[in-house]
Amino acid sequence: MVDKKKSVKKRINNSFKKLHKGLTIHFMPYSEIVNKDSIERIKLLMKHVLDNKIVILQGKLKPDQETRLIENSMTLIGNIKGFQGIEVATISGENTGENLFEKIRYNLAKILVGEKDSITIIGPASIVKEMKRDPSQIELLLQN
Amino acid sequence: MMKIIKDFAKRLFYGILGKRNGEVKLGFYGSPNAGKTSLANRICQDWLGEDLGKVSKIPHETREIQVKEKVIMERDGKKVEFKLIDTPGIATKIDFEDFLKFGLKKQEAQSRAKEATKGIIESIKWLDDVDAVIVLIDATSNPYSQVNITILGNLIARKIPVLVVANKIDLKKADIKKIKGAFPDYEVIGVSAKTGENMEEFYEELFKLIKKKK
Numbered sequence: 609m610v611d612k613k614k615s616v617k618k619r620i621n622n623s624f625k626k627l628h629k630g631l632t633i634h635f636m637p638y639s640e641i642v643n644k645d646s647i648e649r650i651k652l653l654m655k656h657v658l659d660n661k662i663v664i665l666q667g668k669l670k671p672d673q674e675t676r677l678i679e680n681s682m683t684l685i686g687n688i689k690g691f692q693g694i695e696v697a698t699i700s701g702e703n704t705g706e707n708l709f710e711k712i713r714y715n716l717a718k719i720l721v722g723e724k725d726s727i728t729i730i731g732p733a734s735i736v737k738e739m740k741r742d743p744s745q746i747e748l749l750l751q752n
Numbered sequence: 753m754m755k756i757i758k759d760f761a762k763r764l765f766y767g768i769l770g771k772r773n774g775e776v777k778l779g780f781y782g783s784p785n786a787g788k789t790s791l792a793n794r795i796c797q798d799w800l801g802e803d804l805g806k807v808s809k810i811p812h813e814t815r816e817i818q819v820k821e822k823v824i825m826e827r828d829g830k831k832v833e834f835k836l837i838d839t840p841g842i843a844t845k846i847d848f849e850d851f852l853k854f855g856l857k858k859q860e861a862q863s864r865a866k867e868a869t870k871g872i873i874e875s876i877k878w879l880d881d882v883d884a885v886i887v888l889i890d891a892t893s894n895p896y897s898q899v900n901i902t903i904l905g906n907l908i909a910r911k912i913p914v915l916v917v918a919n920k921i922d923l924k925k926a927d928i929k930k931i932k933g934a935f936p937d938y939e940v941i942g943v944s945a946k947t948g949e950n951m952e953e954f955y956e957e958l959f960k961l962i963k964k965k966k
Contacts, residue, residue: 671905675876678844678902682869685846693845696898733845741896743934 631662631735631750638666638724646673650680653730657694658684662731662748667724668698677730694730697739697746701725775822776834776965779882781875783899784811784841784868786888787919790945792820792838795958798951799823804838810854812868814840817878825959832962839878840871842899879906883965884913886958891918891926891942895934904935915961918942922949 740747780788789805796804820836851861918931922944
């Protein structure tokens with residue numbers, strides 16, 4: 609009876625581990641990319657993605673870096689087993705100020721903090737099924 | 753390897769030839785199945801009387817750059833000429849299994865996926881060679897997709913004039929207000945490439961866009 613209970617417990621633990629296997633969230637502060645050039649930034653991000661990690665990056669990539677990231681992913685599909693590409697989404701602090709004073713305040717703050725008021729989430733498509741983005745939030749749907 | 757050389761030569765050829773003729777190169781960009789080729793076909797039919805490419809419900813039907821030379825549009829006695837460049841839809845992921853759902857065999861699906869990845873790379877490369885762009889958005893889908901934002905971000909950075917077009921307005925699910933709300937800094941025109949709804953307003957804006965680059 610005791611053995612049976614142990615076996616059930618083991619099975620539950622194993623299925624829990626299996627369910628969460630491969631799901632690691634890596635937080636990357638802005639300081640980790642600020643001094644890197646485009647190629648180094650993409651290499652670093654892709655390294656984590658290929659390790660099956662979801663990266664939460666403080667800040668955002670420049671438009672040409674975003675396209676390079678997509679190009680890079682496309683090159684790897686078919687060359688790395690199981691790799692299907694990436695899911696990516698960025699949200700930024702929006703300028704919602706309606707009067708001139710608020711707009712100036714927002715722009716001043718932006719000059720001071722730079723791109724740090726944005727958050728970018730990048731994950732492998734084999735783990736992240738979909739990233740639903742609206743202006744103020746990102747919803748992450750994981751694969752079953 | 754041969755394909756890469758061929759694509760590069762194609763871009764170089766059209767780039768040099770286009771510049772020499774002073775012809776505006778109009779790129780069509782957007783996510784897969786936004787209706788880029790459908791709209792390109794509608795324009796080609798209206799002004800040249802012929803189609804540009806094949807359309808299908810299966811995503812990534814256009815996997816190679818398609819070019820139509822010398823499209824001449826006329827409005828109020830004035831003419832504009834442009835080269836229409838229809839690009840494969842840009843996506844961040846491709847899984848061949850998605851094509852199986854459309855009835856494709858495994859080998860066909862794998863080959864389509866491989867060609868689609870190459871097509872996306874080509875689309876991105878062509879961003880350096882276009883003079884004006886129409887960004888196609890499916891009016892029934894969420895406009896806040898990263899692909900749309902990435903395309904528009906690149907066009908702003910390159911100072912390329914853009915016209916945002918919300919396609920499929922004939923469908924019940926279409927939400928043009930949502931698209932306009934997502935891109936408040938752009939002129940957004942709703943059309944249906946399938947039924948031809950609102951094409952007159954679209955041509956007026958397209959005429960202005962081409963004129964800007966002349």
